[in-house]
Amino acid sequence: MAFDDPNLVSAGGLVPVLALAEAAGLRELADEQLSVPTDKGANAGLKVASLVGGMVAGADSIDDMALLRHGGTGRVFARAYAPSTLGSFLRAFTFGHVRQLDAIASRFLVALAGLTRLLDAAASPVTDTDRGLVGRYALLDVDDTIIEVHGHAKQGAGFGYSGVRGLNALLATLAIPMAVPLAAATTAPVIVAQRLRKGAAGSPRGAKRLVGDAVKTARRLLGKGQLVLVRMDSAFYGRGPVHAALAGGAEVSVTVRMDKAVKKAIAAIDDAAWTSIDYTDAVFEETTGRWISSAEVAEVPFTAFAAQKKADQVSGRLVVRRIPDFNAEKNKAAGQDTLFDVWRFHAFFTTTDSAILDTVASDKTHRGHAVIEQVHSDLKNSALAHLPSGVFTANAAWLVFAVIAFNLTRAAASLTGPQMAKATTATIRRKLITVPARVATSARRITLHLPKVWPWETAWTALFDRVSDPPPVLAT
Secondary structure, three states: OOOOOOOOOOOOOOOHHHHHHHOEEEEEEHHHHOOOOOOOHOOHHHHHHHHHHHHHHOOOOOOOHHHHHOHHHHHHHHOOOOOHHHHHHHOOOOOOHHHHHHHHHHHHHHHHHHHHOOHHHOOOOOOOOOOOOOOEEEEEEEEEEEEEEOOOOOOOOEOOOOEEEEEEEEEEEEEEEOOOOHHHHHHEEEEEEEEOOOOOOOOOOOOHHHHHHOOOOHHHHHHHOEEEEEEEOOOOOHHHHHHHHHHHOOOEEEOOOOOHHHHHHHHOOHHHEEEEEEEEEEEOOOOEEEEEEEHHHHEEEEEEOOOOOOHHHHEEEEEEEEEHHHHHHHHHHHHOOOOOOEEEEEEEOOOOOOOOOOHHHHHHHHHHHHHHHHHHHHOOOOHHHOOOOOHHHHHHHHHHHHHHHHHHHHHHOOOOOHEEEEEEEEHHHHHHHOOOOOEEEEEEEEEEEOOOOOHHHHHHHHHHHHHOOOOOOOOO
């Protein structure tokens, strides 16, 4: 055995994927927008492409960027930078440079959507007959997650609400409704906004600005005519995030805390107003640790932030779901009867149009907010397995690069057909990216020799052919 072949490439799928990134203008955007000073910021476009390419191939640390400097990759890709150079580039970032990178990520996503089938479902809005599924709203989910870190050299690391020492990543994802059964009711989510915060930061910190940025990007992707619904949990029930969504022309669906005003509104609901619902799949109720297969829902008009000045108040609907209190059921079994049935209540505030999403549909749609956890998991199983630097701004930039790589991978998969449209990053990488190849040159033409009988040859070829298409011929 010998590591001596100069013509092998371990990730042949990088060729079409990085060609797609080039077509979407990633390198040009970085060269135009990034102003990282000194020699550390020179050739920013090539360094950004190197970082994103490494992440697409599976890198989750700076040292892993050596993935791009083996065998025949130097013949396929020009100027793949060394890990040490890329590390110096990241550590030169300030907060302002991270914001420049946010702008690059947003514009790159818009360009990707224009080149691929990433958001094709926007052309097929749900009809009135499908109102019981997800309505006609594009779904924009906002939530945060803790990325665990180790050691004492990480700037900003701390113990957050989860009790895990790490840094806090706030993300917003966007999915588009499709006129199909609820099991496949939306496109796979893409990430439209991101922000890294200190580990001890509260969930709503900086959420107002992020929600505003996310809604603006969603509008650039979908146009002003598409309805957008921002879904959030109770940590984001505040004037900042809610008003930011409304100011951008979106509606909100946000879980509320059980304060006095909410309890009073629930108590005013008439017993005849409750509608029984059965879950297609049982729902796990974290508070009681039990699986729930049925419940009842009702709604009542509600004004959020009623104790604040009139300009801050928001009118809408309070949708309430109730389930039997199983602790009370145990007491009944023990002979401690109650005078009336005891329920557990879950409520959320929404500004959606009841003609589009009625009470039952609103509840079903709001529960779908949990899909963002799959995106968190996907990132943590790929580029966000680690936050590689001790410098906070370098890690903040790393998060944005991870998001760019996530969206690029998703866009590449969308060109191969519906089979991989909702695949995870790990699956896409295994089937399309980490394909071994041998580089050969003949008559100044480079040829990639790929494995015979590769199980996903058809999908890989579809991707390669699509990004290799010649530009359209201009009319004369």
